[in-house]
Amino acid sequence: MEGLVKVPVKDGLFQFTSPSPMLIVSCCSACGELVFPKQDYCPECCTDTMEEKTISSLGKLVCFTGITSPPPGFKGEVPYTVGIVEFPEGIRILGVMTEKNIDRLIPGMDIEIVMDTAFIEDEKEYLTYKFKPVQ
């Protein structure tokens, strides 16, 4: 993807320019609830007590699935895999994985957050966060 402008699929989801990729989450200053993507109101307290934080730690793969037919609105390539990763901060996050199929995925394996191509459109490379098994 040399020469293409890199843009995030959505602003405010992650930091992709820093050396270690980070997800942007909200943490409630009153009860500690963590939410991704970030939002203003705490789903538990129902007050605007959320503060922005980042997550860059290793997580554990809880479960995963493989998809072979493109769902509606999908602009990337099939096949691909999706998983839920649990991070030590106390949050589970859904994300696309770097693996094309589920053959090498194992529940409980260590996962790191990476930035990768989601799709190319209008000569721009759209980036998203992905979950990558730690080798």
Add this chain to the structure above:
Amino acid sequence: MTEVVIAGVGMHEFGRYNDKDYRTLGSVAAQRALKDANMNMKDVQAAFCANVYEVSASGHNVLERLGLPGIPIVNVENACASGASAVRLAYQAIKSGQYDIVLAVGFEKSPRGFLHGAGYDHWQESTGLGANPLYFALNIHEHMVKYGTTKEQLAHIAYKSHKHAVHNRYAMFRKELSVEEILQARMVCDPLTLYMLCAPNDGGAAAVICNKETAERFTQNYVTIAASVLETRRRRDMFVPAVSAPAQASYPFLAERAAQSAYKMAGLGPEDIDVAEIQDVDAGSEIIYSESLGFCPIGEGGPRALAGETSLGGRIPINVSGGILSRGEPVGASSLGQIAEITWQLRGEAGPNQVQGAKVALSHSEGAGGNSCVTILVK
């Protein structure tokens, strides 16, 4: 205390009807329910109309075919729980004493293929996270990892559904499938194959809700609504379209909470239920919800189903109509279809799929947005 009853139910067969529009699907179901209650549109004092994909005022367009008595008509959209939500509104309208006879009707002519618009943000769809079956697959995969639920148990759920549906004229798929055929079908979202997922389709279903005294003027063949509950998602319920959830939480999941509320409202427990129609939008969901609704301990849904406990003749027959896996899911009509099925069970009119002596029945629908409806009927 007002006793709220269902005086009549009716369905338009669930399937694919290129030659019929939603008006026909809905009005046929409504007409059948009214006829079942020995009533016509002139007897109805208010109507709640469930639909997801049509344009505005669709319920008005359905009911005008049966007469124009000028009554209040309200359209209800609540994803897979739309129909049961309409029943709940009708139940409350009767319970409050505002009306004596209320019609609840659901209808849908589904778009083909994967369903759009379940509340996903644009980035979720474009990156590949915006698909409902993906959530079903992840939920049951976690269950497999945690409790040892197997692909064979999932295949058995689909096998059971299709076996029962052979006798149901309202179901779309009425052909028995072998466990091998189900396992070897195209993999849609691992571990769910094509036959382990429901298909969106077309159909209608309706119920006439009354107070008992009024119903008795028209029919003796009514059943009582003992509970009608609607609850929604909390943070722990990582359901369409959620992207995150807390890793640890002490409160129960959505279907467990809705079931607990319904049992409390009815003064009954899961052990009292003789037959149930639950949201088998995929084979994994039937296993998970059979546990959430209290029909077996958490983690045992798969082995119990495989042992026949949830088949016709078993301890707690689940989805003996063929469920959503075989009926298909016309979203706005689906949960009213479940309520029609359990009404027939309590009236002893379920034909070859009759659960002998059924006196208490439960229906459960759950869907996008995080809606859960539990309805309990008693004879």
